[in-house]
Amino acid sequence: MKIAVDAMGGDHAPQAIVRGAEQAAQQFRDIRVVLYGDKEAILPHLEQPELVDIVHTTEKVASDDDPVRAVRRKKNASMVLAAREVKEGKVDAVISAGNTGALLAAGTLIVGRIKGIDRPALMSTMPSLEGEREAFTFMDLGANADCKPEQLHQFGILGSYYAASIRQIDQPTVALLNNGTEDNKGNMLSKEAFKLLQEDQSLNFVGNVEARDILQAPADVIVTDGFTGNAVLKSIEGTAKSLMNIIKSTIQSGSFTTKLGGLLVKKDLSSIKDTLDYSKYGGAVLFGLKAPVIKTHGSANEEAVYHTIKQARDILRAGVIDQLREAFDPQNENK
Amino acid sequence: MKIAVDAMGGDHAPQAIVRGAEQAAQQFRDIRVVLYGDKEAILPHLEQPELVDIVHTTEKVASDDDPVRAVRRKKNASMVLAAREVKEGKVDAVISAGNTGALLAAGTLIVGRIKGIDRPALMSTMPSLEGEREAFTFMDLGANADCKPEQLHQFGILGSYYAASIRQIDQPTVALLNNGTEDNKGNMLSKEAFKLLQEDQSLNFVGNVEARDILQAPADVIVTDGFTGNAVLKSIEGTAKSLMNIIKSTIQSGSFTTKLGGLLVKKDLSSIKDTLDYSKYGGAVLFGLKAPVIKTHGSANEEAVYHTIKQARDILRAGVIDQLREAFDPQNENK
Numbered sequence: 001m002k003i004a005v006d007a008m009g010g011d012h013a014p015q016a017i018v019r020g021a022e023q024a025a026q027q028f029r030d031i032r033v034v035l036y037g038d039k040e041a042i043l044p045h046l047e048q049p050e051l052v053d054i055v056h057t058t059e060k061v062a063s064d065d066d067p068v069r070a071v072r073r074k075k076n077a078s079m080v081l082a083a084r085e086v087k088e089g090k091v092d093a094v095i096s097a098g099n100t101g102a103l104l105a106a107g108t109l110i111v112g113r114i115k116g117i118d119r120p121a122l123m124s125t126m127p128s129l130e131g132e133r134e135a136f137t138f139m140d141l142g143a144n145a146d147c148k149p150e151q152l153h154q155f156g157i158l159g160s161y162y163a164a165s166i167r168q169i170d171q172p173t174v175a176l177l178n179n180g181t182e183d184n185k186g187n188m189l190s191k192e193a194f195k196l197l198q199e200d201q202s203l204n205f206v207g208n209v210e211a212r213d214i215l216q217a218p219a220d221v222i223v224t225d226g227f228t229g230n231a232v233l234k235s236i237e238g239t240a241k242s243l244m245n246i247i248k249s250t251i252q253s254g255s256f257t258t259k260l261g262g263l264l265v266k267k268d269l270s271s272i273k274d275t276l277d278y279s280k281y282g283g284a285v286l287f288g289l290k291a292p293v294i295k296t297h298g299s300a301n302e303e304a305v306y307h308t309i310k311q312a313r314d315i316l317r318a319g320v321i322d323q324l325r326e327a328f329d330p331q332n333e334n335k
Numbered sequence: 336m337k338i339a340v341d342a343m344g345g346d347h348a349p350q351a352i353v354r355g356a357e358q359a360a361q362q363f364r365d366i367r368v369v370l371y372g373d374k375e376a377i378l379p380h381l382e383q384p385e386l387v388d389i390v391h392t393t394e395k396v397a398s399d400d401d402p403v404r405a406v407r408r409k410k411n412a413s414m415v416l417a418a419r420e421v422k423e424g425k426v427d428a429v430i431s432a433g434n435t436g437a438l439l440a441a442g443t444l445i446v447g448r449i450k451g452i453d454r455p456a457l458m459s460t461m462p463s464l465e466g467e468r469e470a471f472t473f474m475d476l477g478a479n480a481d482c483k484p485e486q487l488h489q490f491g492i493l494g495s496y497y498a499a500s501i502r503q504i505d506q507p508t509v510a511l512l513n514n515g516t517e518d519n520k521g522n523m524l525s526k527e528a529f530k531l532l533q534e535d536q537s538l539n540f541v542g543n544v545e546a547r548d549i550l551q552a553p554a555d556v557i558v559t560d561g562f563t564g565n566a567v568l569k570s571i572e573g574t575a576k577s578l579m580n581i582i583k584s585t586i587q588s589g590s591f592t593t594k595l596g597g598l599l600v601k602k603d604l605s606s607i608k609d610t611l612d613y614s615k616y617g618g619a620v621l622f623g624l625k626a627p628v629i630k631t632h633g634s635a636n637e638e639a640v641y642h643t644i645k646q647a648r649d650i651l652r653a654g655v656i657d658q659l660r661e662a663f664d665p666q667n668e669n670k
Contacts, residue, residue, distance in 0.1 A: 129577040129578070129580075130577050130580060130581070142514055145514060145521060145522035145523075146522045177566065179480060179561075179562055179565040186480060187480035187481045187560075188480075188481050190562070210569055210573075211565075211566040211567070211569035211570040212569035212572055212573035214570065215573055215577045216573075216577070224566075225522075226514075226522075227514055227521075227522040227525075227563065228562065228563055230514040230546075231512065231514065231546040231559075231566060232546075232566050232567070234545055234546035234547035235546040235547070235549065235566075235567045235570035235571050235574070236570050238545075238546060238547035238548060238550055238551075239550060239570070239571045239574040239578075240574055240578060241547075242551070243464070243574075243575060243578050243579075243607075244578075246464055246465070246607055246610060247604065247607065250603050250606065250607055254600070254603040255603070257599050258599060258600050258603045260596070260599055261596040261599025261600035261601075262596065262599075262600055264593060264596025264597075264599065265589070265593050265596035265600060267593070268585050268586065268589040268590070269582065269585065269586075271585065272578075272581055272585055
C-alpha cells in the first residue's frame with residue numbers, strides 16, 4: 001500500500017507534514033509513504049529519509065487559488081501530481097492539508113467517482129461530548145452545496161459503509177439532520193430524503209436529529225447537505241473557540257481568587273481541548289471516489305498528519321472502496 | 336398600547352409569565368398588559384391584579400399540537416385568542432412562550448402579513464461573544480424552511496429596519512451567512528441572494544460571513560434561510576451547553592486541587608452564562624406581520640418575559656411596523 005502525502009499544503013507545511021509522515025512510516029511497516037513536494041524543503045525534516053519516497057516538484061497549490069483552475073493548470077503542483085499518480089495506480093490514496101476546494105476538485109476530476117455514486121461526500125468522524133456513543137460520522141461537510149434527496153440517501157449508504165468497515169460498528173445507525181425530530185419535519189429536501197432513507201431496508205435509519213443534539217452523537221452516521229453541514233460544523237467550531245476564549249479572559253481578568261482558581265483548574269481544563277480534538281479520527285474523507293482522498297485540517301500538526309495516514313491505511317486495509325464498487329457498480333463497469 | 340401575553344404557554348407557565356408581565360406593567364405605565372388564560376391559574380401569581388387585564392379562557396395550545404390544526408380548531412386557546420384580538424385591533428402585539436410552530440401559524444394566518452412582504456422572518460438579536468459589536472440580529476431562525484433568493488433579500492431589508500429602529504444603529508450592516516467569505520461562494524440560493532442584496536443600494540450590505548465567525552457579530556444583521564438559521568442557532572446552543580456541562584463534570588471529577596480551583600472560579604465562570612443569555616434582547620420576533628408577534632423561549636423565566644414585553648413596547652413605540660408598511664405597501668392597500 002502506497003500513500004501519497006502532499007508535503008506542501010497546510011499552515012505548518014512542510015515540517016509538520018513530513019514529520020507526521022515519517023512517524024507513520026516508522027509505525028506501519030505495511031505501507032510506503034510517498035511525499036510530494038520540494039525535496040530541498042522536505043529533506044531537512046526527515047530523520048530517516050530511507051523510510052519514505054519523495055516525488056520532487058516545486059509547484060504547489062496556494063490556499064487562495066481558484067480550485068478548479070488550480071487543478072487544471074497547475075499539473076505539477078504537489079497535490080495535483082499526487083492525485084494523478086493515484087489515478088494512474090502508482091499510489092493508492094492521497095492526503096493533503098492544503099486548499100480544500102482544490103483537493104475536492106482533484107478528487108472528483110482526477111481520481112474520479114465510483115460508477116453509480118452520484119456525488120462523493122466529505123465526511124468527518126467527530127467525538128461526542130456527552131452521551132453513550134463515542135463518536136459520529138458527519139457528512140456532507142461542504143463538497144456539495146446543493147444536494148438532491150437521492151444524494152442524501154447515498155450519503156447515508158456511504159456513511160454506513162464507512163462506520164461498519166472503518167469504525168467497526170455493527171449495523172450502524174443513520175440519522176438525518178433536520179429542524180425537528182418528528183418524521184414530517186424539514187424543508188423540501190430533507191422531507192424527501194427522509195422518505196428515501198426510511199424506505200431503504202439495508203440501512204439502520206433512526207429518523208431525524210436536531211443540530212442541538214449532534215454533539216451527543218445521537219446516531220453513528222448523520223447526514224445533511226453540504227451547505228448545512230458546513231454551517232453546522234463551523235458553528236460548533238466557532239462556538240467552542242469563542243467560549244474557551246471567554247473562559248480564559250474571564251479568569252485572566254478576574255479577582256485574585258479567580259486567578260488562583262484558574263491556575264488550579266488549568267491542567268484539567270486543558271484536557272477538554274483533547275476531548276474536542278477530532279484529529280485522532282483522522283481527516284475528512286472525500287468518500288465515493290475510486291481511491292481514498294483525505295483532507296486533513298489546514299492547521300494540522302504532526303500528530304494529525306500521523307492519524308490521517310493511519311486512517312488512509314485503515315480504509316485501504318478494510319477494502320471498503322471495493323465494497324462500495326461492489327454495492328454501486330456490481331457489473332464492474334469501472335475501468 | 337396594549338400588549339397581549341399568552342399566560343399559558345411555556346415550561347414555567349403561568350407563574351413565570353404572569354410575574355414577568357406584572358413586572359413590565361409596573362415598570363412601563365404607557366402600556367397595558369393583557370393576559371390570556373385561565374383566570375383561576377393566573378390570579379394567585381399576581382400581587383397587584385389591577386395592573387393587568389385578564390381575558391379568561393381555559394383552552395390552550397399544547398406543545399405537541401400540530402401547529403396549523405391547533406390554530407384552526409382551538410379558536411379559544413389563549414395564544415389563538417390573543418392573535419385574533421390583535422387582528423381585531425383590540426390589542427397591539429402578542430407574546431407567547433408556547434408552541435413555536437403554532438405561534439408562527441397564528442401570526443401568519445390570523446395577524447397576517449404586510450402587503451408586499453412575501454414571508455415574515457423569525458429573527459433574534461443575539462450577543463456577540465467576541466469582537467467589537469455588542470450584538471447581531473439573526474434571521475430566519477426557522478419560519479421558512481425553504482426560501483427563495485428574493486426572500487433572503489427581503490429579510491435583509493426587514494433586519495435593517497429592525498436594527499435601525501429598535502437597536503438604533505445608523506445604517507446597519509447586513510451580511511449573508513455563507514459557506515465562505517468570497518463573493519462567489521455558496522449554494523444556488525445564497526449565490527442568487529448575494530446578487531440581490533448587493534444590488535440594493537438602500538442596504539449597507541457587507542458580503543458573506545461564515546458560521547465560524549457569527550458569534551463575533553461580523554455584521555449588525557445576518558440573514559440566511561430558515562433551515563440553515565435553525566441549524567446554526569441550535570448548533571450554537573448545543574455546543575455551548577455541552578461545553579459547559581463538560582467543564583462542570585471535569586471539575587467535579589477532578590483532583591482535590593481541581594475541585595478547589597473550581598470553587599474559586601465558580602462565581603466568575605457563572606457570569607459567562609449571562610454573556611450567553613440573550614433574553615435581555617427579548618424574544619424572537621416574527622417580523623413582517625401587521626403587528627408584532629414575539630416568541631419567547633419555552634424555558635423563559637420571569638425576566639425573559641419582562642424583556643420580551645419591553646421589546647414589544649419598543650417595537651410599537653418606534654413605529655417600525657408603520658415604516659415597513661410605508662416601504663413595502665406605499666399605496667396603503669392593506670385594509
